[in-house]
Amino acid sequence: MDESTLIERLVAIGWKGSRAVLVGPGDDAAVLRGGLVISTDMMVEGVHFDFDWIAPAEVGFRAGAAALSDMAAMGARPGALLVSMAVSGDPAMCEELQRGLRRAGDRVAAPIVGGDVSRSPGPAVVDVVAVGRARAPVLRSGAEPGEDVWVSGELGGAGAAVAAWSAGGRPAPAARDRFAAPPDRVPLGVALAGRNLARAMIDVSDGLVTDARRIARASGVELRLRQALLPLDPGAGGDLKVALEGGEDYELMFTAPPGTRTRILELGQEMTVRVTRIGSVESGAGVVLEDREGRRIDPGHGGYDHFAAPGGGQAP
Ligand SMILES: [Mg+2]
Numbered sequence: 001m002d003e004s005t006l007i008e009r010l011v012a013i014g015w016k017g018s019r020a021v022l023v024g025p026g027d028d029a030a031v032l033r034g035g036l037v038i039s040t041d042m043m044v045e046g047v048h049f050d051f052d053w054i055a056p057a058e059v060g061f062r063a064g065a066a067a068l069s070d071m072a073a074m075g076a077r078p079g080a081l082l083v084s085m086a087v088s089g090d091p092a093m094c095e096e097l098q099r100g101l102r103r104a105g106d107r108v109a110a111p112i113v114g115g116d117v118s119r120s121p122g123p124a125v126v127d128v129v130a131v132g133r134a135r136a137p138v139l140r141s142g143a144e145p146g147e148d149v150w151v152s153g154e155l156g157g158a159g160a161a162v163a164a165w166s167a168g169g170r171p172a173p174a175a176r177d178r179f180a181a182p183p184d185r186v187p188l189g190v191a192l193a194g195r196n197l198a199r200a201m202i203d204v205s206d207g208l209v210t211d212a213r214r215i216a217r218a219s220g221v222e223l224r225l226r227q228a229l230l231p232l233d234p235g236a237g238g239d240l241k242v243a244l245e246g247g248e249d250y251e252l253m254f255t256a257p258p259g260t261r262t263r264i265l266e267l268g269q270e271m272t273v274r275v276t277r278i279g280s281v282e283s284g285a286g287v288v289l290e291d292r293e294g295r296r297i298d299p300g301h302g303g304y305d306h307f308a309a310p311g312g313g314q315a316p
Contacts, residue, residue: 022137026218028202029071037132043126060101064102066250069250071132072185075201076190077186083128094117138198138254140214141218143199145281147256147280157174159243159245160178192254198254199256201255210247216287222282224281
């Protein structure tokens with residue numbers, strides 16, 4: 001069973017609909033009536049990170065930043081974090097994790113208001129619940145044919161670091177930094193929502209192609225991405241595959257009408273965040289990738305699947 005099938009089954013068990021819930025499972029966060037936005041994000045040692053790669057405080061920072069990235073993707077202003085952690089031994093490690101988590105929360109003035117701690121007989125686990133508010137949350141389902149597809153920042157740096165570590169090597173410093181310290185895209189996400197620029201939005205956490213497919217599916221459209229336009233992170237060393245499939249960049253991908261191009265570019269300048277138009281929304285389904293000559297190329301399986309068959313998590 002793959003990850004998305006498992007999630008579908010879990011949603012079928014857990015979700016029956018509620019008048020108190022405006023947006024249920026299936027987006028970057030749930031939205032309760034009244035505008036409360038809430039999401040959870042888990043990091044597991046040996047799956048998402050390794051203490052041989054980065055220090056405990058960096059793991060904490062990453063976990064906090066990843067959870068807050070889902071708030072950014074909804075255009076929500078974060079208010080607080082709840083943190084649960086389980087570690088195998090040293091309580092000092094919990095303190096280091098917590099210091100990193102607090103630094104991530106401090107970037108957006110979201111204090112840690114509670115949590116839980118446990119001994120783990122196995123790998124360390126950090127789970128972060130983020131709570132925020134949005135007057136007009138931006139969903140994955142709002143994309144319409146004719147719109148542009150945009151992405152913030154640069155892609156592939158974090159994926160290149162993971163690839164280097166997984167191969168027993170050491171990543172380039174730029175790639176390592178990109179993995180250890182995901183960007184804060186909350187101000188951009190909040191502005192895109194508040195100025196009614198983004199029509200659909202997601203954070204790039206599982207790979208550009210995988211996350212583009214999620215917008216395509218939720219909106220009932222095709223996303224056509226152009227290889228030549230993709231902003232590659234210098235840490236990715238020009239590796240297109242890692243930019244498309246690597247994931248964990250925690251950048252924002254969003255769609256917007258062509259009439260808003262100037263305003264979006266101005267917003268990027270105002271926030272000193274690179275924003276790049278990488279494709280278009282078409283009628284159809286799925287994700288199409290075009291090379292420099294406009295020929296369709298296989299976007300691949302694209303992304304990490306926690307429950308794929310052994311050895312099949314990443315695209316071959
Ligand atoms: Mg997300």
